[in-house]
Amino acid sequence: MRHITVNAEHEYKVHIDEHFEGVLHDVSQSHSKVFILTTQYLADTYHIEKFLHPIDNAVIHIVSDGEHQKDISVLEGIWQAMAQAGLTRSDALVAIGGGATTDLGGFAAATWLRGISWYAIPTTLAAMVDASVGGKTGINSHAGKNLIGSFHSPSGVFVDLRFLKTLSDRDFAAGLAEVIKxxxxxxxxxxxILQSRNTVDSARExxxxxxxRSISVKADVVSQDFHESKLREILNYGHTFGHALEKYSHYEMRHGEAVAVGLVFAAELSGKMIGLKDEIIDLHRSLLKQFGLPISTNVPFGPLLELMRSDKKSRGAMLRFIGLNSLENPHWLEDVSADLLQATYERIQA
Ligand SMILES: NC(=O)c1ccc[n+]([C@@H]2O[C@H](COP(=O)([O-])OP(=O)(O)OC[C@H]3O[C@@H](n4cnc5c(N)ncnc54)[C@H](O)[C@@H]3O)[C@@H](O)[C@H]2O)c1
Known part of the structure; x- marks a missing residue:
């Protein structure tokens, strides 16, 4: 068992183990009631109800699959179920699922009674390396992705590697986009490490x-800048363009797939603005392509620009991006003009 400590809002640990059943038992012992949030697929495949059977203070609530669960109507259903379960401030929520479920569950916990404890059991690579750690929680809306949310750290994160066995290659690769970032x-x-692993199967090993390694970086960054006043923004490398693309696809693209294209965009923009070397830009393309991730798009530029303007990093009319000076050396790109973005977009157009 390995663990990493995060010190953001409060101190908690991310455990890497193969023990989610025991976690459910332990969490139920430390709260008078636990509200378990998961999807039908995970409940059925991992027999979650069976493990809850001896636990008499747990309520299970099933939410719809994928990105569409990060919706106000689904959240409303959770609040109603929490009311019905009589969930009080000393109770806790456990989110078992991919990044969509941990984002949604964390936000439900943040908003119920102005904040109750929650625990994450991430079941996708993207959720293990990124979404479940750091306390950013939220849902999507017509206005944009993740614009409604809250900083609300979990009390513990339990990464059980066995969940990856049922994860499709497509979803594993999507998680690799965040790892590559x-x-x-x-x-x-x-x-x-990834350069010597040229298939998803080999990366799984x-x-x-x-x-x-990915969680260690994230833990370090969020422990220094929990509320994203500056440093934490580096974790959004590739995400301004990525979020726009993801929303434009009506969430048909996986988050990580959209981020993959966003990484190439951010690298190309860095080449134009701060002279990121061509060989490093090329490395973005070759690594992402190696795992079947998209590296270009043919979505029209106009709507993407509009969506990028609603990004959380924008300030007034000013578009901001995280760029790269060189390896391990991120850089803030301020006040980027629409013309430059258009020229950069042309370099990643399919
Ligand atoms: N809060 C943060 O800091 C943060 C960081 C990164 C990403 N995110 C969010 O995370 C989401 C993306 O995460 P994701 O890719 O995990 O999406 P997801 O939760 O939609 O999961 C992707 C797919 O994998 C399936 N799945 C989940 N676990 C599985 C398993 N063990 N076996 C088989 N299938 C399984 C899901 O049902 C879904 O169809 C986005 O909403 C993104 O905004 C948040």
Whole structure:
């Protein structure tokens, strides 16, 4: 068992183990009631109800699958179920699922009674390395992705590697996009490891190391800047363009797939603005392509620009991006003009 400590809002640990059943038992012992949030697929495949059977203070609530669960109507259903269960301030929520479920569950916990404890049991690579750690919670709306949310740290995160066995190659690769992002901004060794693993199957063999390294970077960054006043923004490398693309696709693209294209966009923009070397820009393309991730798009530029303007990093009319000076050396790109963005977009157009 390995663990990483995060010190943001309060101190908590991310445990990497194969023990989610025991976690459910332990959490139920430390609260008078636990509200378990998960999807039908995970409940059925991992027999979650069976493990809850001896636990008489747990309520299970099933939410719809994928990105569509990050919706106000689903959240409303959770609040109603929490009211029905009589959930009080000393109770807790446990979110078992991908990043969509941990974002939604964390936000439900943040908003119920102005904040109750919650625990994350991430079941996708993206949720293990990124979404479940750091306390950013939220839902989507017509206005944009993740614009409604709250900073609300979990009390514990339990990464059980067995969940990855049922994760599709498509979803594993989507999670690798976030791992590759961490490699570029802060841990070059991740890129070295992945360069010698040219298929998803082969990357799966080193999943634990990739997860440990990625979480360690995230834990360090959010412990220094929990509320994203500046440093934490580096974790959004590739995300301004990525979020726009993801929303434009009506969430048909996985988050990580959209981020993959966003990483190439951010690298190209860095080349134009701060002289990021061509060989590092090329490394973005080759690594992402290696795992079948998209590296270009043919979505029209106009709507993407509009969506990028609603990004959380924008300030007034000013568009801001996280760029890269060199490996492990992120840089803030301020006041980027629409013309420059258009020219950059042309370099990643399919
Ligand atoms: N809060 C943060 O800091 C943060 C960081 C990164 C990403 N995110 C969010 O995370 C979400 C993306 O995460 P995701 O890719 O995990 O999406 P997701 O939760 O939609 O999961 C992707 C798919 O995997 C399936 N799945 C989940 N676990 C599985 C398993 N063990 N076996 C088989 N299938 C499984 C899901 O049902 C879904 O169809 C986005 O909403 C993104 O905004 C948040």
């Amino acid at each position: 961490v490699g570029f901004i802060q841990d070059e060794e991740i890129l070295n 080193v999943a634990e190391e990739l997860i440990f």
